[in-house]
Amino acid sequence: MEKFSRNELYWGADFQAHLKDIKIIVAGLGGVGGFALEALARVGISNFLIIDFDIVSKSNINRQLIALNSTIGIKKTEVWQTRLKDINPEIQLSVINDFIDSDLHQKILDYSPDYLVDAIDTARSKIELLAFVHRNNIKCVTSFGAGNRIDATKLVLTDISEVTPNCNFSKNILKNLKIAGVESDLAVVYSTEKAKNIQKVKNVEKIMKTSGKILQFEKFSPASISTVPAVAGYLMANHIILDLYKNFNL
Numbered sequence: 566m567e568k569f570s571r572n573e574l575y576w577g578a579d580f581q582a583h584l585k586d587i588k589i590i591v592a593g594l595g596g597v598g599g600f601a602l603e604a605l606a607r608v609g610i611s612n613f614l615i616i617d618f619d620i621v622s623k624s625n626i627n628r629q630l631i632a633l634n635s636t637i638g639i640k641k642t643e644v645w646q647t648r649l650k651d652i653n654p655e656i657q658l659s660v661i662n663d664f665i666d667s668d669l670h671q672k673i674l675d676y677s678p679d680y681l682v683d684a685i686d687t688a689r690s691k692i693e694l695l696a697f698v699h700r701n702n703i704k705c706v707t708s709f710g711a712g713n714r715i716d717a718t719k720l721v722l723t724d725i726s727e728v729t730p731n732c733n734f735s736k737n738i739l740k741n742l743k744i745a746g747v748e749s750d751l752a753v754v755y756s757t758e759k760a761k762n763i764q765k766v767k768n769v770e771k772i773m774k775t776s777g778k779i780l781q782f783e784k785f786s787p788a789s790i791s792t793v794p795a796v797a798g799y800l801m802a803n804h805i806i807l808d809l810y811k812n813f814n815l
Contacts, residue, residue, distance in 0.1 A: 568653070569609045580813050581609055585655075587809060588612040590673060590681040592665050592694065594619075594641040596628040596794025597708045597754075597801070598684030603630055604802035605682075606649050612657045613649070614676045617641045618664040618772060624786075628794050663775045665690050670697045680805050683707035684798070687782065688737055695738075696745035704808070706801045709735040709755035712762075712787025717796040719758035722804055725751040732760040754800045762788045 573581050587610045591602045594617040602615065620640050625632035631644045642662045649656050659676065661669060665685050670693075673681070681703055685691050691707070698705045711720075713732070726749040730736040735755055742748070766786040773779050 572609060576810060580810060583813055584609040584809070585611045587680070588614070588676065588678045589805070590614045590616065590676060590678045591684065592616045592673075592681065593684035593686065594631075594645055595625070595684060595686065596630075596789065597711050597798045598682060599630040599645075600795045600798025601682050601684060601801040602645065602798075603648075603652070604799055605805065606652050606656060608802075608806055609653070611653060611655050614659040614661065614673075614678065615642055615645055616661040616663070616665055616669065618662060618774075628789050628791050630795075664772045664780060665694060666774075666780070667693050667697070668774065668776065668778075670694070673697070673703075674701055678703060679809075681705045682801055682805070684801070686710065686712075687784075688734065688741075692738060692741045692745065695742055695751065696747055699745070699747045699751065706752040706754070706804050708797050708801060709738060709753055710787070711756065711794040711797040712789050713760035714756045714758045714793050715761075715790055716756075716758050717792045719756050720754060720793065720796055720800060721757060722752060722754045722800045724749060725753050728753050728755055729757070730755075731757065752801075752804050754797050754804075756793070756797075 569581055589605055589610055591598050594615060620638055621632050621636045621644060623637055631648060636644050640662055642660045646658060649658060681698055683694055683705055695707060730739050768784050768786055770782045770784055
């Protein structure tokens, strides 16, 4: 049987062929973004732009799909290039190995994506990106964070207008997106579970962009387990697949 024949048993060869031409951007290749990316690749989507600046670290092993002892220290974009081509050699892959901020917005626009998956965890960059895609009518699904939770059944996907924030991160994102005029027509995966973290671990992250600009952030490391980011990523991918299928059959 062909690799996507089981898909075709549900939706037929015409929609499967349509998926081959869909273009997806995945911004952030951590626990959430990685599972979304792989699900979309395994459904037969064959054009991706992936964006991440980071390398695989030992602390990623508990929740990230590509994090293995054999991949520690390797750029996430590099590991994903190998993995995606192994899943489907026909995939056309564009790569930006850089920190996501407003410097990259024009490249995102130039790619002309059918959908953007926002799985980045830096608040300022997330707000800027979501405001940008909203202004430019780019379809997007975003994650408001899978950290500090343990119960994957508490994850929901809804429009941003229906989100009830229950942590400082999501409250901050919602507040600033409202200021930017983003109050509806944005799909959001978020957890209704109360956030919990028994220890505050503060890190100072210094990043050099490919332009040479140096960025510095103070961040608290969230608690995390294997299931919640994975389910969040699958919900994002599922939303895109359902939307593409619905619009194909209009």
